Amino acid sequence: MAEIQKVLIANRGEIALRVIRTCRDMGIQTVAVYSDPDAHAPHVLHADESVHIGPAASSESYLVFDKIINAAKQTGADAIHPGYGFLSENGNFAERCRNEDLIFIGPKPESIRLMGDKTAARELMSKxxxxxxxxxxxxxxxxxxxxxxxxxxxxxxxxxxxxxxxxKGMRIIHNKEDFQSGIKAARSEARNAFGDDRVYIEKYLEEPRHVEFQIIADKHGNVLHVFDRECSIQRRHQKVIEEAPCAILTPELRAEMAEAAIAVAKACDYENAGTIEFLVDRNRNFYFLEMNTRLQVEHPVTELITGLDLVQLQILVAQGCELPLKQEDIKKQGHAVECRIYAEDPRDNFLPSTGRLTKHRIPSGNGIRVDAGVEEGQSITINYDPMISKLCSYGKNREEAIQRMLRALEEYEIGGCRTTIPFCRYVLQHNDFRSAEYDTHFVPDIFDPTALDNGDARLADIRSVAAALLKREQSEENNQSSFKRTAVSQNSHSLWWKKRQNR
Known part of the structure; x- marks a missing residue:
């Protein structure tokens, strides 16, 4: 076992800060890397050391192998954590780290390449x-x-x-007449985004839910799942709101999907943290979508319902340690919601809204966690992802988690750019979300941008809180637990499961 002494974080923003904090908890030194516009970013100021790696363009800084490796060598770092994005799913970079005797805190290069090639992954799933x-x-x-x-x-x-x-490189084609033009457009975008124009086709599922399972695997053959998350509120196929656990899974379906997730990880000889993503159709059939061979942006909701530190587990696995827990030790309790606060204008098709943050006052209080990568006075630029922070809420049940999130969204003050806060409030107040009857089509089919400017958002919040209080009083009068909705939901899902088994 090689005990890690110093970690270089090959990333920026909130994920770099996230890794730095766990490293400090473990007594591990940290090194930040930064481009020109990130010279005074929080992750640079919080790290023990920092190294400048180039201009704003990621192709000249955060994506350059030599600059990252040289920074590690220069500072004496013995490990590299890639975060997510940038080089986190680059098998060649993972292999380069291995060849340079640097510990890559992530999976093996072979697993990254295998699962990163979607057609190869589908072939593996078939086997x-x-x-x-x-x-x-x-x-x-x-x-x-x-x-x-x-x-x-x-x-x-x-x-x-x-x-x-x-x-990227994704197109929905509704008829034969648009097929060839859709293929051409997808190939062009894939070539520009990944330098690879290969595409494949699959059936577009009706009313799909995006449900994923967090897994963690060590070098000793142990593979565990850390329960599920729902990520169906998306714009442009990218997630905005996530929750854990998924509200529609019966215990039987959850167990079946967890077993499949572990089987996927074993099939590609996986090590470290990863996520198996599934689509669940309206009949509650589930299908493998892809595997993300890295830590996910939405990992905090899993940490909130399990009490685990996934970054700590990543580091322990990278050191060669056996996982310090068994499957039966991992329990889920309560419910968590994450809202990604982007500098985007939801009134204008979620276009980026760059500018200087003239105000950034984060919410706090019971059950609130904020992972932010920028501070007041800094600028949101076009060079990188426009995410300002990840706002998370935790409650003893789904209703409490949602109400705490609505309170936090109301408290959150951001000036200088448009954000997704009004959109997140809209979603959490919508009946389809509150009843857990939503899917990945929520934004194109249901979201009404004009509703964000009707002046009723605060009133809707007050009504929502009042309704929740009334419901709680009625529940207490009837001596019913706050889990009544969950119990009813599970009974309904049991009927779905029986239908699934009898097909």
């Missing part, structure tokens, strides 16, 4: 008997054959980049 949406196993080669496959599985179909992620 492991893991369900995935109907479609092509390999990248499309013959346009006519591809068109025939699309007709066989039925429109609409989804065209996806084989080497992609984050919604």
């Amino acid at each position: 492991a008997d893991i369900p995935y949406p109907p479609g092509t196993k390999d990248a499309l080669k013959d346009p006519e054959e591809a068109e025939k496959i699309a007709e066989d599985i039925g429109y609409p179909v989804l065209v996806k980049a084989a080497a992609g992620g984050g919604g």
